[in-house]
Amino acid sequence: MTTPATQGAPRAVRSPQAGYRGTKVRRQRVRAAWLFLLPMLVALALVAGWPLLRTFYFSFTDASLSDTAGAAFIGIENYLVFEDGAWYGLLTDPVWWTSVWNTLYFSIVSVSLEVVFGIIVALLLNAEFKGRMLVRAAVLIPWAIPTIVSAKMWAWMLNDQFGIINHLLMAVGIIDSPIAWTASASYSMWAVIMVDVWKTIPFVALLVLAALQMLPKDCYEAAEVDGIHPVRVFFRVTLPLITPALLVAVIFRLLDALRVFDVIYVLTSNSTSTMTMSIYARQQLVEFQDVGYGSAASTMLFLIIALAVVIYLYLGRRQLGVDQ
Amino acid sequence: MNQYQLTKLAKRVGFYALIAVVMVYAIFPFYYAVITSLKPSSELFRVDFWLSTVDFGNYVHIFTQKSFVRAIINSIVISLSVVFIALLLGITASYALGRVRFRGRTTVMLVILGVSMFPQVAVLSGLFEVIRGLGLYNNPAGLILSYTIFTLPFTVWVLTTFMKQLPLELEEAAIMDGATPWVTITKVFLPLMWPAMATTGLLAFIAAWNEFLFALTFTLTDDQRTVPVAIALISGGSQHELPWGPIMAASVTVTVPLVILVMIFQKRIVSGLTAGAVKG
Numbered sequence: 001m002t003t004p005a006t007q008g009a010p011r012a013v014r015s016p017q018a019g020y021r022g023t024k025v026r027r028q029r030v031r032a033a034w035l036f037l038l039p040m041l042v043a044l045a046l047v048a049g050w051p052l053l054r055t056f057y058f059s060f061t062d063a064s065l066s067d068t069a070g071a072a073f074i075g076i077e078n079y080l081v082f083e084d085g086a087w088y089g090l091l092t093d094p095v096w097w098t099s100v101w102n103t104l105y106f107s108i109v110s111v112s113l114e115v116v117f118g119i120i121v122a123l124l125l126n127a128e129f130k131g132r133m134l135v136r137a138a139v140l141i142p143w144a145i146p147t148i149v150s151a152k153m154w155a156w157m158l159n160d161q162f163g164i165i166n167h168l169l170m171a172v173g174i175i176d177s178p179i180a181w182t183a184s185a186s187y188s189m190w191a192v193i194m195v196d197v198w199k200t201i202p203f204v205a206l207l208v209l210a211a212l213q214m215l216p217k218d219c220y221e222a223a224e225v226d227g228i229h230p231v232r233v234f235f236r237v238t239l240p241l242i243t244p245a246l247l248v249a250v251i252f253r254l255l256d257a258l259r260v261f262d263v264i265y266v267l268t269s270n271s272t273s274t275m276t277m278s279i280y281a282r283q284q285l286v287e288f289q290d291v292g293y294g295s296a297a298s299t300m301l302f303l304i305i306a307l308a309v310v311i312y313l314y315l316g317r318r319q320l321g322v323d324q
Numbered sequence: 325m326n327q328y329q330l331t332k333l334a335k336r337v338g339f340y341a342l343i344a345v346v347m348v349y350a351i352f353p354f355y356y357a358v359i360t361s362l363k364p365s366s367e368l369f370r371v372d373f374w375l376s377t378v379d380f381g382n383y384v385h386i387f388t389q390k391s392f393v394r395a396i397i398n399s400i401v402i403s404l405s406v407v408f409i410a411l412l413l414g415i416t417a418s419y420a421l422g423r424v425r426f427r428g429r430t431t432v433m434l435v436i437l438g439v440s441m442f443p444q445v446a447v448l449s450g451l452f453e454v455i456r457g458l459g460l461y462n463n464p465a466g467l468i469l470s471y472t473i474f475t476l477p478f479t480v481w482v483l484t485t486f487m488k489q490l491p492l493e494l495e496e497a498a499i500m501d502g503a504t505p506w507v508t509i510t511k512v513f514l515p516l517m518w519p520a521m522a523t524t525g526l527l528a529f530i531a532a533w534n535e536f537l538f539a540l541t542f543t544l545t546d547d548q549r550t551v552p553v554a555i556a557l558i559s560g561g562s563q564h565e566l567p568w569g570p571i572m573a574a575s576v577t578v579t580v581p582l583v584i585l586v587m588i589f590q591k592r593i594v595s596g597l598t599a600g601a602v603k604g
Contacts, residue, residue: 033420036417037432044473046469047447047451145583148556203597286541
């Protein structure tokens with residue numbers, strides 16, 4: 001990606017556009033291209049670019065929800081301030097650090113579980129058997145159900161007194177007394193992870209399945225002729241070949257998990273034991289009406305996710321096909 | 325039966341048992357919600373695995389509530405508008421990105437990718453200000469506008485992938501005949517892009533239908549809410565007395581259309597998801 005000349009030269013044979021370079025048609029096409037992009041770029045600037053800049057700005061002000069226009073600039077006081085012999089601000093708030101830790105814990109545990117189970121489901125669906133289409137459709141159901149609805153459905157199943165899960169566990173004899181899944185500090189994070197894993201296994205499974213179906217058959221035939229154990233074939237042949245698809249699935253899921261909001265809001269609302277960065281930021285912004293402080297939390301979340309994206313783009317430029 | 329046949333049989337049984345476990349795991353929560361929603365309130369707190377009697381009382385209860393019906397209408401209007409806008413802006417943008425080489429194309433693609441990875445909460449306060457400034461607070465139009473942040477990047481990305489796959493000869497012929505880019509899009513590409521547009525439209529619809537954070541934050545009154553917010557905010561006398569029957573009835577009501585869509589269009593959805601993620 002240096003100059004247009006080096007970029008255009010090797011493509012001249014295949015691409016008709018290169019032949020038109022500098023001609024009237026070519027200029028017309030490029031002008032039309034920007035014209036066509038304009039509405040989309042304006043829309044994105046209005047809903048993404050400008051609001052993001054405003055959020056950054058608010059994080060350095062004392063803005064409140066009822067009066068965002070009259071906000072005064074207060075420097076980095078929302079983040080860190082030394083007052084009356086003690087440090088205050090977001091970076092000294094233990095609840096914020098709990099929510100950072102919760103978010104990381106949630107993301108890593110749930111994405112790992114999703115990947116493991118996603119691969120297993122994908123391997124099952126990759127086998128040929130009667131009713132495969134039906135099973136594939138059934139597996140898609142959790143993905144299609146709105147997060148709010150799946151959280152409510154699981155909240156009902158996990159209900160401490162009347163829930164079917166406690167009922168089953170007690171019938172089998174694993175527990176003696178009902179567990180308060182969503183209310184207790186020690187179980188609520190697991191309840192949230194359980195729901196998230198249930199909902200997103202299909203996504204990972206489908207991506208892995210798509211990768212599995214593109215694998216060359218001859219490797220497997222060769223392995224079978226040589227009598228190599230299927231488990232060994234999986235770790236030596238299949239896994240390395242599907243790694244690119246797996247990395248894409250992992251980064252998509254990881255970015256999604258880092259901003260998790262819906263499922264936790266419905267399942268455990270504002271409880272500290274499951275509070276994530278998104279929940280924390282929204283609570284400050286909307287419930288406490290403190291736009292300045294909440295924006296500081298949002299900005300920190302954005303920076304963390306941006307860091308993940310930058311690392312990913314840097315590592316995965318080739319797979320993206322952006323700059324072919 | 326010899327040893328070999330036995331192991332083969334055991335493997336087959338094990339395989340189908342695993343399939344059965346996966347099926348039950350995927351379907352059971354939804355099945356259990358359907359059962360719960362069809363129980364009379366007297367039997368609600370007894371754990372059953374199937375229905376002895378069918379009672380539509382919970383459904384009657386939610387559909388006689390004006391705010392729930394209103395929320396369904398809001399959700400339909402918002403989701404359809406979002407799909408329409410995303411496809412309209414997406415098809416023109418994807419033509420520019422998929423068919424024309426120009427300086428800055430890679431930058432635009434990276435910006436789109438970046439926006440699709442935005443945490444929604446990062447723009448919450450800024451977007452709140454924009455929406456209030458435009459007078460769209462507590463208004464479906466505000467939600468339609470804000471939903472473009474996640475539907476548009478994704479739509480453009482997938483449509484661009486499809487657009488790139490169309491043969492060059494088509495366009496060469498159009499250029500030879502002196503067609504302008506706009507005519508090329510509407511007369512040459514649009515008819516060929518219907519399958520891709522159906523896929524992306526479907527995914528955008530599902531995303532808009534399921535959205536929660538913006539809908540919760542940018543609406544205030546019951547009559548402007550969308551279904552996910554309406555369900556999340558159904559409450560009883562206290563925290564411990566949630567009306568589970570009506571909640572499950574409402575949940576099933578908003579999920580059934582999606583499940584039917586998924587069943588009918590599963591191939592399209594799968595191809596759209598993998599095009600968006602594997603190639604994106």
